[in-house]
Amino acid sequence: MVKMNATLADLQIGETATIRDIDASSPTGNRLLELGFIPGTPITAVQRAPMGDPATYLIRGYRIGLRRSESSLVAIHPVRRAA
């Protein structure tokens, strides 16, 4: 995925990316910051729900479920696919 404005919602299952920025103008963005979604933090997409949404992510050693509407608030650095 070589997309400059990639968000967490674009992250494929099993991939790990680094958080680049977060839209903190919304309450949800603020809450994500408090949960540790701050720039520079690595995050892994773990699993998608049966109907494609929400998905679970692994961040700072815990798992959290987010819908596309939340994960798209989190900008990530373009993923370099592991060889």
Next chain:
Amino acid sequence: MRPVRVFLVGNPNCGKTSLFNAVTGERRHVGNWPGVTVDRIEGLRKSGDVELIVTDLPGTYSLTPASPEERVVLEQLDEISRGIILNVIDAGNLERNLFLTMQLLELGLRPWLVFNCYDTLRRTGAELDLEKVARLTGCPTFATVARSGEGVDELCTALAASATPREASADTPAMRLPRPWQTAVEATLPAIGAPDWPAATPSMRLDAIQVLIAHPGAPATAAGAGLDPLREKLLRSLESAGDCVTGAGGLPCRLATDRYDRISRLLKACHRPAETPVEDNVSPGLDRFFTSRVWGLPIFAFLVALMFWTTFSLGALPADAIEAGVEFLRHWGAERLSPGLGRDLLLDGIVTGLGGILVFLPNVLILFLWISLLEDSGYMARAAFLMDRLMQMIGLHGRAFVPLLMGFGCNVPAIMSTRLLDDPRQRRLVTLLMPLVGCSARLPVLVLFCGIFFPQNPGLVLTALYLINLLVLVGVGRLLARLMPPLTQAPFMLEMPPYRLPTWRSLRSMLWDKTWHFLEKASGVILAGTILIWSLTAFPREVPLSRPYAAEISALRTAPATPETAARIADLESDMARETMERRYMGSLGRALEPLVRPLGFGWREAVSLVPGFLAKESIVSTLAVLYNPIDKNLGTAMRREGVTPAVGFLFMLFTLLYVPCLPTVGVIWRETRSFGFTLAATLLPGVLAWSLTFATSLLIGAAAPTRAAATATGAGSADTVALFLTIGLAVWYLVRRLRADLAGESPCTSCQGTSCRIARNDTPR
């Protein structure tokens, strides 16, 4: 005795309630999903000459609330700061849990840091230097395993011996706000009308921080507007921009980053992670299975089906023994007691009535055992995750699934747990749906009728009924959601806790609590109801009968005993009993109520039994047992003899499943919503719905097999039916209108559900 006030504060699901239980010896409900505790709960512990007054608060990730349960902590911040704050930290998830700790320290508070679930940390091979944490933060530190009670006594001893120092000692600046931030916050205080830092309360200090970081474009408070120069100065004085992109989210991001920086500095100094990071590898393995894209939903459906099936089949195993016990008691009483009204009350009223429902205690316990297993294991959060998309289709949030599933146990706590939903309209929607969730108190009726009328496969019929229940929920939910779309698209952010094996201790205490509750209910409300019902069947003592039964019977008795005369006697006796009861008060009451349910095919006994069902649903069974007792000691035989067909039995189960919330549920709806109209609507809507649905079903079934309803309904007269339908139509029309107004918040409402609350909710940082 010196009182010491202690407050438990921490992230959701970090074990606050377990610790609370361990300290106070209470048995509060604990589950393994975020948001079990929704209100403050107090408990006591005496230790020497000190009385610890311990308060358990709902879990919160941060002091900036996102839902009403989280707001509880914020609202009581100043009160909390006058006592001892026990900041419970999940030792298995240090980084995120310490965020709240950083917030508390910034406000000048000195929480006691309790590292709970310490065994998880030890097991992974990691180490935490508690003394060093204490030194760096200036806070006392403790390690506990609340589930087993480890470390709890040490904590209590320390609490009992404590004075309550409020301010953090000045020599721990490392964990507090960095200088530029502190200066800016202190400069913000006057702008929000607060005294300067030393005199400001913790909540004022928090307000200042929140107003300061509100980004310039936000519809901030009046005070926030003049702070732009201050914010720019702060941004300039902070070191390199780091990773945070300045702009809209600049300051909140900077502050959060700074807090996490402080956390990582603290952990770097005190925490040695496991050499080979042993991530809990059970949960990912189980999750591959339970939340799989392919298998997740089938497994979920299987679990729910298994839950209801075992509830019937396993629950039926001890039923025979209990029934035999009740029968023995009745015989024993009949032999020992002298005949009279007192004996009748005891045997035909109390023993018959209470014995009738006691049989179902095992079923109820098995259902609760399942719900408790789902909660304690951590599966609930997965269920919410799996169901989110489906729930959205009926206008609900995935999280709303948890209260709804709990509702199958008991509606009352389930309605309270709707507080974990952020959107006020969502909360109302779920509250409105809740009485339609077939709680365990309705189970006895279902189990009884399934057993009597569908002896071939009672478990299947029971599961089918719950399936219909689910379909009704979906249908009504969809309809209501269309009438009142949610105010906000509430975000889905749900932590997936690690799976845990439920402890024997918690299961045992849950089973004990439920048994106790059941017996308490049986010996209170249900007993009173049974006595009342029996009295109505026993008075007036002398009633005119259509023929001299007694004389005929005694005449037959003197005749030579042949099988024919014996059968004749039995028939006459049961006819006499039936006619006597029909002419007593109960019969009049039944006749008065019967027209309401006659179109559904129910007889007067069923009509009467629904009345005490409003107090407690179990009473339906005890009432039926008392009313059918004169016909035959076996309820099934008696009902069949009175012409209740399997079709009517099915309709009655359907009606019972939906018809009205019990009184405690009405009470909790009122307390949670403080709206008279809404409470009324939530009470009546299920009735209208149940009636219409049952009637529709009776037409469907009735076409194939004419039931007793057809025979008696002809006598009702078409004018009555028209009037009845008109009334029902009017009621529906009124309810829908009333509901719309209520849920839209247009009706005057004193509680916090109106527009003022909506603005506050949208996180204009307070």
